[in-house]
């Protein structure tokens with residue numbers, strides 16, 4: 001039988017003083033971020049005072065989103081794995097490997113921009129996602145599941161976007177009414193899954209949605225005017241959909257520019273302080 005709760009407590013009294021000393025040690029060891037990154041500006045910030053950060057700007061949708069924000073007169077920071085800026089006209093391009101240090105460098109650079117220029121963080125758009133690459137094929141059956149591929153898909157689709165969002169928390173808290181969009185997918189909806197297949201991709205987007213829910217709840221407590229969008233772009237003509245475009249019905253394969261402009265409009269119309277919306281390119285809600 002289990003020992004009664006009280007006697008257990010008596011046998012193992014917790015040393016709270018030791019615990020708080022440990023905590024103090026840990027917080028002293030945590031170094032403040034030194035060497036703030038001084039971004040090398042590609043173009044000076046534009047005068048409308050609104051800064052947008054596009055993470056994963058090297059992909060088909062990320063590039064289109066960054067270009068449209070630039071065309072609308074925002075100052076834009078792009079981050080991608082490439083050292084080449086994905087488009088002309090961005091204020092700063094940050095090559096980022098999405099490691100902890102890489103993400104910290106991006107956030108540091110954006111923070112420096114916000115300190116040194118009359119800018120406020122208006123939008124954060126995170127586009128990262130993988131369905132296939134030289135190591136990964138979307139699985140059709142359970143037998144095809146492979147540990148390394150599953151981990152890579154979960155890392156790229158759920159872990160990296162949420163770590164990026166988490167790293168921006170302090171800047172999002174200080175921003176007047178920031179709006180965040182993260183590229184999810186309809187196949188991440190558990191209730192919408194009638195066909196099965198694409199196990200890792202579906203699971204990673206479902207995990208992303210849950211992580212976004214937690215982030216949005218927390219963010220709203222910290223900044224009640226912040227809003228978060230889990231966005232499904234539809235099937236878009238980019239590298240990720242290339243091998244799967246044959247079965248797409250006529251008129252349902254969208255261009256990145258079309259979807260980017262839908263996203264910008266959705267973000268404009270998303271009410272301030274909306275905790276988390278899960279919307280498609282047409283602004284229609286998706287069941288979780």
Ligand SMILES: NC(=O)c1ccc[n+]([C@@H]2O[C@H](COP(=O)([O-])OP(=O)(O)OC[C@H]3O[C@@H](n4cnc5c(N)ncnc54)[C@H](OP(=O)(O)O)[C@@H]3O)[C@@H](O)[C@H]2O)c1
Pocket residue numbers: 055056057058059060061062079080081082098127128129130156160183184185186232233234235236237238239240241
């Ligand atoms: N196209 C569609 O039909 C479709 C449909 C539903 C959902 N989506 C979602 O939309 C988003 C954008 O996709 P896309 O259509 O623009 O595809 P894409 O052109 O293939 O872009 C891929 C994106 O994922 C990032 N990425 C790829 N491998 C990565 C890795 N190992 N680590 C970190 N980041 C990695 C890229 O980042 P870099 O910029 O750093 O290269 C880029 O942002 C994705 O989240 C995707 O799941 C797309």
